[in-house]
Amino acid sequence: MASDSSRPIAPRRGSSNESATNVPSQVGRYRILKRIGSGGMGTVYLAEDPTLHRTVALKVLVKTDNTPPNLIRRFHAEAKTAAMLRHPNIVTVFDSGDADGHLFLALEYIDGPDLEKVIRKNGRVPVERSVEVIRQIARALDHAHALGIVHRDIKPSNILLRRDGTATLTDLGLARAIDESAASGITRAGFTVGTVDYMAPEQARSSKSADVRSDIYSLGCTWFHMLAGRVPFNEGDLTNKLRAHAQSPPPDPREADQRIPSGVVAVVQRMMAKKPDDRYQTPAELLADLDRPGLCRKTVTADDLRSLAEDAADSGAMPIVGAVNEWSDESAAASGSTMIESLAKSSPEIRFEEGPRAKPRKPAPTKSKKPAEPHRFETADKVRAACVLGAFLMLFLIGLWALSQLDRWFGGGTIPPPETVPTDVEPLAPANPGTDVVPSDVPIAPP
Template sequence: MTPNYTLSGRYRIVRSLGEGGMANVYLAHDLILDRDVAVKLLRLDLRDDPKTIKRFQREALATTELVHPHIVSLYDVGEENGMQYLVMEYVKGMDLKNYIKENFPLPLQQVIDIMEQILSAVATAHAHNIIHRDLKPQNILIDEQGNAKITDFGIAVALSEHTMTQTNTILGSVHYLSPEQARGSMATKQSDIYSLGIILYEMLTGSVPFKGETAVSIALKHFQNAMPSVREFDADIPQALENVVLQATTKDPRERYATVEDMAADLLTVLSADRAGEKRFVPQDIGNDETKIMPSADIQAAIAANQDGKTQVVAHKIAQQAKSAPHDTDTHQATHDDDDDAPLPTRSWSKRHPLRRRIIFWGTVVLLLVIAVIVGLELSRPQTTKVPNVAGMSQAAATKVLKKHNLTVGKVQHAKSNQVRKNQVIKSTPAKASKVQSHSRINLVVSNGAKPMSFGNYVNDNYHDVRQTLTSAGFKVKETYSTSSVSAGQIISQDVVAGSRVMPTDTTVTFTVSAGSRYVELKDLTGESRSDILDYARSNDLNINFKQGYSSEQKSGYSFDQDPDGGGNVRTGSTVTVTMSRGSDDHTTPPKNFYVKVTIPYKALSTSNSAANDVKIYLYDDTHMIETVYRDIAIMRSTKISLPFQLTGDTKGCYRIVRNGVTIMEKNNITSENATK
């Protein structure tokens, strides 16, 4: 799905947000309701798969039933040209997995607050008898205000369906999978509670409790290994908080919290002084024999041989097979009976029925043969690998990366691209993250560079929407504000003529945007960084003219003067001049002042049009910054101008001239030797 494609005449695609095993997600703009949305589009290679379609439709049905502030809302469901899609609430932020990575360690109160939001959302799902079955940090979004929202009900299931997990395929993510799901048993509300306990563990420690080389080895640890202690990781974590993790992740579902509400209520008081001396939670072990059954060495070898990254496991069969085989306790009992020489019923029955022994013997032989066949099939399966992401690389670099993944380059095609530079890879076929056999050939599409396109007329459009569209197409977009009677945020004019053909990657368009007619109180901007000043200016519809100079009182990169001064009221659309520090002036030699003359050529926009060329000039020297316009002029013919430079010491200047949005002249490393005589 390419940017600017409009789905069903309403949802204009802006950019990709991510790719999944079942669907791809895009940021789009709802042209009718004028809002950003997330569009989840079923992958083209799966649109004829009835199981995937049913799963996709189940997500729509499950999400429609759930209305909660911490569950991503579903807005629309549709189909176009055989492509099924969901339109959902767009959550600007990141998933919980990345949030933990970027902000770890999280304050305990924040951990509790986020978990309470998640628990509240899951409680609503459970109240509708919907089990998520795939709760993990990757399916929990954190917006810019720190609020959590659960998404991806793609494998959620209603309790009324009584649907069992497929025997040899576990759909959920193995790091957060409950022991009963790993065995292939039916998922319950307690299964979600187990996953919530793992999520809480990760928020407290920064990692998952069980790791392994294969998905199967991790699944085994979930129902064999004890849960690691979070207090061993951080002794400052209260025992009461660790107890929530321990009770939520007991092996036996009956020992977990009865409901999500119970877990939320317990979590709410873990930092209370009344629970400071709480003892460590210990499971009661109320007779879950299934959790005690350990597979034999042969069965473990069979499991280890399974290398499917989607956790294709035989754990479900292991439990059943282990139950059907004679237990150690039975053998011990038989021996004891022989020693006592007592005619117990078990002993006499086995003597009278030799057929039973034969059944057990041949059953064991058949079982071992089945296991041997499974191991043989797994070992004989061809090795697979994932296609790496080579987009943006040169062909040579992509070849090296593919070689590291035991892959080779197949056909190489070339195409124009406004987003990818010339001689860099646009995409691969199969696409990145696709599973292929080792030593497969991967076809590449390499960029021939940008192709010119006709620039549109965006006057009267909303600036923020236009900015997103043009940026995704490869343009550089800038704005200046002007007081106006039209609505704030509306484009008043543009410096690239509508209808002119331009190269997106070479074009910088500057829009004059309406700032309305209100006044704002100007803050003191001294001591601020350039990015902070620009953020303040955008949020208050102000223009900033940056200059630079030396200052012994302010470190380099921060402002030390502004005009007008802070504290007064200015009209929106006004220009504030801010001087940024280059550090203290340690040079003993005076600065050199000189001029460089250039001729700016005029370009007629059409044979019948003699409109003026809009020219913007950018300078860099002791007092000017290259990001700020030095002069903005209109020319009707080729024009000579003199550019003033002031350079101190070894500083080198530069200039850039942009005509009708396109850079036509640029020169770096200017010194006094370039001065016009």
């Protein structure tokens, strides 16, 4: 089980967490084996369930005189809600209760690292692998969203990776257990350090404003962290980071790696849009883009881009068509025009122009490339030039023949009268002024 915070949490006065040296031997029927993590909502232990003979991750919150009653009520309510979730990408909740002054949650124990440790060890996560992790967590959020659950604490340390590579979301919904007095301290250094690096602007202003789009923003920040090896806004103190999340444009992960496809960048930046209305509105909408076969493709054709615009026209949006870029899909959804606009923002070198509304069509089947044929205008120019050259040559020959007949015509002899002209000689047809004589077998190009 991963730690509840991206960094070790500084002890606070009146904290309900037990110290590292004060490890209980048993909580309820669970026998404590060792301490494996801690956070603002309690301490996590590796424990054994002697009844069912299985190992669990036991999250324990110690009740003290300083524990707000509202916090206890929400802990129970969220435990019951989390127990309703059954999804391969969500940590399973087995049990919850109150024993010996301890509130506890018995969770599925995952013997694998959290995503934050993987990033810290490897620096960056490969693009294809990062897409798969985000896709799996988006499925988890989609399942939780259907039940009205908002996580409000999406970050790499809350994403566990099983040995088979499956990404699993933990601490689902527990952020809701923080009451208003504690929620105001979620961005205070020493309480939940690091959470602010993934927090949506509206959630920073008021925890009550957080909804599934806030989770999508946090997931976008997590994806950026995987691609770039750093959090989106890592400069300055806590106040500067909050201001950057609220005002600064989403950074481009290609500053860290130019090989990241523009399609991936467009999805990340839409997830991190400042206004909730500009983001994906549901995890299902995000999944539609993540499942596109051309998301990570390096190059595409103009037909791929045109297909997006035509599908957008079918949905009633004005299509935008333009030059080739790195985003493609043969079966774009209604959000195609929005995605192309995102691409235009992420790739300024690409020029886009509005086009007429087009009727939806099926993508043309891929054909093998054929040798390029000469351009029809180039071929016509060659024929026209050959015709002109032939005409000049014919005129030159006629001129030579005329010179050879000068002595006969103007040499002083008398031209025989018409009646003396032999009948077997065909008279020379007079040429029309200004007309070139061209042999009938010479092709004439159209004008």
